[in-house]
Amino acid sequence: MSGFVVKPEPLQVPGLVHLHTGKVRELYQNEAGDLVMVASDRISAYDWVLPTEIPDKGKVLTQLSLWWFDQLRDLIPNHVLSTELPAGAPASWQGRTLVCKSLRMVPVECVARGYLTGSGLVEYNESRTVCGLALPEGLTDGAELPAPIFTPATKAAVGDHDENVSYEEVARQVGADVAAQLRQATLAVYNRARVIARDRGIILADTKFEFGLEGESLVLADEVLTPDSSRFWPADSWQPGRAQPSFDKQFVRDWLTSAESGWDRHGEQPPPALPQQIVDATRAKYVEAYERLTGASWS
Template sequence: MTQSPLLESSLPGILCRRGKVRDVYDLGDTLLLVSSDRISAYDWVMPNGVPDKGRVLTEMSNFWFALLADSQLGIANHLLETDVTKMDLPAGIDIEPLAGRTILVRKTQVVPVECVVRGYLSGSGWQEYQESQTVCGVELPPGLVESDQLPEPIFTPATKAEQGDHDENITFQQMCNIVGQELSEELREKSIDIYQRGAEHARSVGIILADTKFEFGQQDGKLILIDEAMTPDSSRFWPADQYEPGSGQPSYDKQFVRDWLTQSGWDKNSEPPELPEEVVAKTRAKYVEAFELITGATFAW
């Protein structure tokens, strides 16, 4: 049964930092991440959320974390506990709204660069290509069209935005200037390896993973995957059976929200309007569909 959206969690007495989607609680040596049902578009958080969206993001990430850790890649991640009943939460807290959307994670020294991998030409990459035939300084062949598959996946880093701002694409050399050459090369290699593993699995279930972004942290000198992994919020998922280069593609994400906002006449500079129930329902269905295809499990909420 679909529940009301969780727009904001509350754990009294614990320091909390709220992002666009996640509420991050500092527990000292660890962090508690709660994925809300907030949904953002055009750098604005919508006044109403999408029920269960946070659970989709959390459980899909947990699926990828497990798959990547068990694969030949052996990618370590920040997860410590995914069962909310086993977390040391304040007494009297109603854990039901937190179930399925809350994880206990290691604290790490966060690498201050978004690690973006693109296998297809879309979004800001397509915009830049039309101007310079490059994406984040990576030269690409002439004559590509929107949504074309690239000859090979490319690594296109971005700086982490402050809340409410766009991430800014940077070149690999600029990344090296920020975090150093050796670490940048390791991040590029790991990111492309993870993307290729994710894209292989996604394609096997009829989904194209067009691009995605990762975040990494360092603990005891080792890189570990943090935040989320290959979700509809951090990736472009396209239905493979509808793929046709030359224009934008249908996708498993906020497409219904963006389309409705564009048609609503909203100026994108003032408080956004409330989303209609139909748009919310269709968006939830797309997130759940992506989850079920990727994981092979039935969404139980």
């Protein structure tokens, strides 16, 4: 069992139709048919959306995505139409709302990996492959790969795991032409972003993208290159052979699996509320990632 500890009741706004509640975002449609994405401060871990929010998290995700879209606009178009609040929307939506194109979304999580960790490390330890791609012997947790690789996954419902799949399976599902476009775009965006991040003292270990189609053209959608969709590591403390410190919800995961939380992640009970010091430390990591990458002060 997993999902929301307490599923929120979406806000009703005149002129907007609520379409979906995700782990972090609420999705609406306006009268013109455009999508309105609102990033909440919710946080998830171990397939649960937790009962405690992280202040400003949704704003950080939104503003960092906008910054990255600007860095990438010469590589691939994105789905953002406007950052103006829809008429009648509450002031609390300011800074966390995007009005976006309505696209035909490709049902694939497009993951690029430049370093070995997470589910890729698990598969590598079993078979020396990641998503069926053979890798050399001798790699350890956090090791840099010989070259970045495209390791797609199927999108899962809230509370379920995304499932890694082979490139051939993606081609079977969406067609060879679209699969080739997805792989090319994913690796091009990752390669651009990893250089930008490294210049700012951050290793982009891996990241996932979502794409949609506008006619026959691929468009970058959803969030992009945030601490929720990427593994960012401080370059000055990178050391292969161990788990790396990261700019994400590491404090949350560590506390949930500690004796202090009293929670059994393999049991049926939902996770408890987070203590204030974990909330504060997690918020600080999200803000630090934003500031180090953009060079701008969050305040």
